[in-house]
Amino acid sequence: MTSPEPTPRPAPPTVLRLGTRTSRLATWQADHVAAELEAAWPGLVVEKVPFVTEGDKVLDKPLPEIGGKGLFTVELEAALGAGRIDLAVHSLKDLPTDDPPGLTVGATTRREDPRDAWICPAGGGVDDLPPGATVGTSSLRRGSQLLRRRPDLVIRSIRGNVETRIRKVKEGGYHAGVLALAGLSRLEIEGEAASILDLDTMLPAPGQAALGVQVRADDDAVRRLVGALDHAETRAAVTAERQFLASLGGGCSAPIAAYGTVENGRLHLRGRVVSLDGARTVEVEAEAPFDPHHPARAGREVGEAAAQDALAQGAAAVLAEASA
Numbered sequence: 001m002t003s004p005e006p007t008p009r010p011a012p013p014t015v016l017r018l019g020t021r022t023s024r025l026a027t028w029q030a031d032h033v034a035a036e037l038e039a040a041w042p043g044l045v046v047e048k049v050p051f052v053t054e055g056d057k058v059l060d061k062p063l064p065e066i067g068g069k070g071l072f073t074v075e076l077e078a079a080l081g082a083g084r085i086d087l088a089v090h091s092l093k094d095l096p097t098d099d100p101p102g103l104t105v106g107a108t109t110r111r112e113d114p115r116d117a118w119i120c121p122a123g124g125g126v127d128d129l130p131p132g133a134t135v136g137t138s139s140l141r142r143g144s145q146l147l148r149r150r151p152d153l154v155i156r157s158i159r160g161n162v163e164t165r166i167r168k169v170k171e172g173g174y175h176a177g178v179l180a181l182a183g184l185s186r187l188e189i190e191g192e193a194a195s196i197l198d199l200d201t202m203l204p205a206p207g208q209a210a211l212g213v214q215v216r217a218d219d220d221a222v223r224r225l226v227g228a229l230d231h232a233e234t235r236a237a238v239t240a241e242r243q244f245l246a247s248l249g250g251g252c253s254a255p256i257a258a259y260g261t262v263e264n265g266r267l268h269l270r271g272r273v274v275s276l277d278g279a280r281t282v283e284v285e286a287e288a289p290f291d292p293h294h295p296a297r298a299g300r301e302v303g304e305a306a307a308q309d310a311l312a313q314g315a316a317a318v319l320a321e322a323s324a
């Protein structure tokens with residue numbers, strides 16, 4: 001009996017097509033991933049392919065109203081599935097927790113500062129706003145956490161990319177706004193923040209401040225290349241956060257916050273579900289040993305445990321109100 005010749009490993013492609021949105025933030029993120037890939041794999045060339053998504057086009061409606069998961073991602077995912085691009089770079093928090101068929105997150109890059117920044121021309125923080133002040137945010141997570149601290153505030157939708165939202169607040173339509181600090185630092189405009197919101201006031205969105213590099217699940221060559229950018233501690237933390245969200249049945253627009261950290265060999269998760277009026281909060285914590293070789297395993301376990309705890313404390317009722 002003759003054993004078959006071993007199949008030679010296909011040579012990695014030397015040119016990768018990277019799909020990205022075209023906002024300044026998305027462009028920075030795409031350039032960052034391209035540079036990291038080219039640094040990790042000498043000889044590799046990454047070409048950017050620009051996309052305009054539904055979320056970029058519809059700017060006159062509040063995000064939760066347009067609804068729909070993957071508002072900023074579906075066009076890229078379709079192109080990736082069809083083989084028109086080899087990888088897609090997203091802000092991980094914009095990426096729905098369920099992988100579309102045939103796609104997977106090949107890398108979660110090292111997370112930056114996950115906190116939210118307070119944009120307020122008058123300076124100060126949440127406690128310094130006058131009674132009844134208006135805050136611009138389209139995020140139910142941000143709006144409900146603000147009302148939890150300051151029930152008198154008026155939350156109003158604000159749309160547009162990072163720079164547009166800062167401009168709208170400065171023009172006086174709102175007393176303040178909330179933006180991810182990571183977005184400001186990538187654009188080198190942290191100076192626009194009046195202050196940074198502490199985690200007790202404003203727990204971040206699952207995946208905030210990490211990038212997700214999406215690839216075809218069966219594309220071993222690209223998975224190997226992109227895998228070099230995967231950061232194990234970030235992978236564990238964001239897997240826990242995204243599992244918490246998924247197990248609670250929430251999408252990116254649900255009033256669900258979560259923040260995972262790895263310290264002293266343990267993965268720790270804080271999760272929070274807040275009613276839209278800020279009156280009811282379910283707060284949970286969970287942890288498990290962190291194994292750098294299987295970071296996602298602990299992540300799923302911790303996220304699921306935290307979600308079950310939240311459900312036992314009535315999270316479903318709090319969320320039902322939000323989706324009604």
Ligand SMILES: NCc1[nH]cc(CCC(=O)O)c1CC(=O)O
Pocket residue numbers: 091092093094162178179180181182183207208209210211
């Ligand atoms: N939904 C838009 C979006 N997606 C990711 C970021 C920030 C960067 C990040 O979290 O990685 C932002 C802007 C914001 O929330 O202020």
